Amino acid sequence: MIAYIVERLIQSLLVLVAVALIAFAVFQFVGDPVASMTGQDTSAEDIARMRENLGIDKPLLVQFARFAGNVLTGNFGVSLRTVRPVDQLIAERLPATLELSFMAALFALAFAIPLGVFTGLRPRHWLSRAFLALSLVGISLPTFLIGILLILVFGVLLGWLPTFGRGDTVKVGFWSTGLLTASGWQSIVLPSITLGLFQLTLIMRLVRSEMLEVLRTDYIKFARARGLTNRAVNFGHALKNTLIPVITITGLQLGSIIAFAIITETVFQWPGMGLLFLQAVQFADIPVMSTYLLLIALLFVGINLVVDLLYYLVDPRLRAERGAMERGV
């Protein structure tokens, strides 16, 4: 067990170092900062002194160590577009993205599991067929189009919900939240549906196929033979056993929710990290881009690690297999 955890930790660390190297390389090879600070009449000694001050006359390895040190202490440089420290920019935008992603995941799970169970239990029911057909359409509709359609129907035609921004926010410490005001709640409805819809279809299909699989197993037949109620069989025995893959996929999808937030935030002008990143891409604002890359990498690697370890804890078969392997059986 401990050997497995250590192995996974080292793997994760390697990935992070690799991403940091890429971020560093991008920093390094994209534009020479000295060239943009000097004119034609700057003397060679001045240029050499500036290079020394910036530390870019040192060997690459030393520079990378410095870069890594800066990153570890939260110093990500200054945004070229807004001329403000990147860590400040990110700290301002992070709460908006996390709240949006959380609500989207909640929305997806709240609908996906009941729908998946229903379509799994009653595969021939006309409603199940309708849900499945809809989910295929849902997968083919790009996120931004779903957002536009929702804005058109609920914002423009019906006028029920706001279509851009976060509404009023309240500061709780450093965290600015929109979940404590009525307009904040109204504002988050359409973006979180837009962001969560794809995950909803994915998780629904997963729960359905897992349910179909589990319902064919012997222990379900025996449970029925013992005269247990349908409810106890379906929810106590069947659903419980479908949850491991569901947990895994949901966990892994959390990362892509945050990535796809870039699109949703653009459609709804949601002031989160995704919008910040997109502006950075458009303006070639390298410090913001590489910081975002590092953050996302940390997040993805972290989620992957936690999911793997959880999987290992939840599923006794994996532990048994591995144990057998280690004993050389």
Add this chain to the structure above:
Amino acid sequence: MTAAGHRGLLARALDSDIWHSFRSSRVTVLAAAATAALILAALFAPLIAPQDPWDPGSLQLIDAFKPPVWDEQGTWRFVLGTDDQGRDMLSAIFYGLRVSLAVGFLSVLFAMAVGIALGLLAGYAGGATESVVMRVADVQLTFPTILIALMIDGVTRAVLPGEAHDRLAVAVTVFSIGISNWVHYARTVRASTLVEKRKEYVQAARVIGLHPVLIMVKHVLPNVMGPVLVIATVGLAVAVLTEATLSFLGVGVPSTQPSLGTLIRIGNNFLFSGEWWIVIFPGVALATLVLAVNLLGDWLRDALNPKLR
């Protein structure tokens, strides 16, 4: 059975398993028809479009914001209405399909070329080469495609001066989508190559002293192409979708060569003033294309998979 040998290729194709499974699925036939119609519309856009939407001379401002034909104010001249400059939406969609499909096909080809080359190399060479390629693939696979495409686009924007970037925008888009999708091809090709290289025909080729590159390309490659075609079909849908998303975000193809995604981005500006047709019709075209190609890919996967027969 000798008669089979004398019949034409077409007749044999019409009698094959694949054709029967195709004919027996109504959804697939419909999807194939829709895909074919959209591809034809894109190919022959200059011939069938009522107007050249990107020739300023053909635009009349007096025609601006005409609603579709079924609206009271619509006319048959502009079946799907016009945009703010009096551009016929139907023609704009035909031309947009051209760009979307061209970028889609090119990026699939690019991803395929990179993926097949690296997959063959990894599978055939083994050892350190294999572990480096597959590690990189694993790491890349943990990040969503769209994020990698955005990242590559941003970096090229920083590397190239602004004017050069605009000129190369289509190539940059193809490059970013291709690079973000090579992994699936590489993994599949490597897996099949590992199986193929143990077979006798490969050993025979080695014994007669053929160059490894020749063995990989002429002998192994044709035998690993089946699954690649399935991935490429689904990959086309993914590529078209990614291109549309990039263009919608304003970092894909430029607005001088608008794709469906660009049209949707432009139309998005008129959402609140009630001119919904400027955004909805390109959206419907995009969704139809992606859905149809996805359905075709699903069918192809089942049809080529002998386990499901």
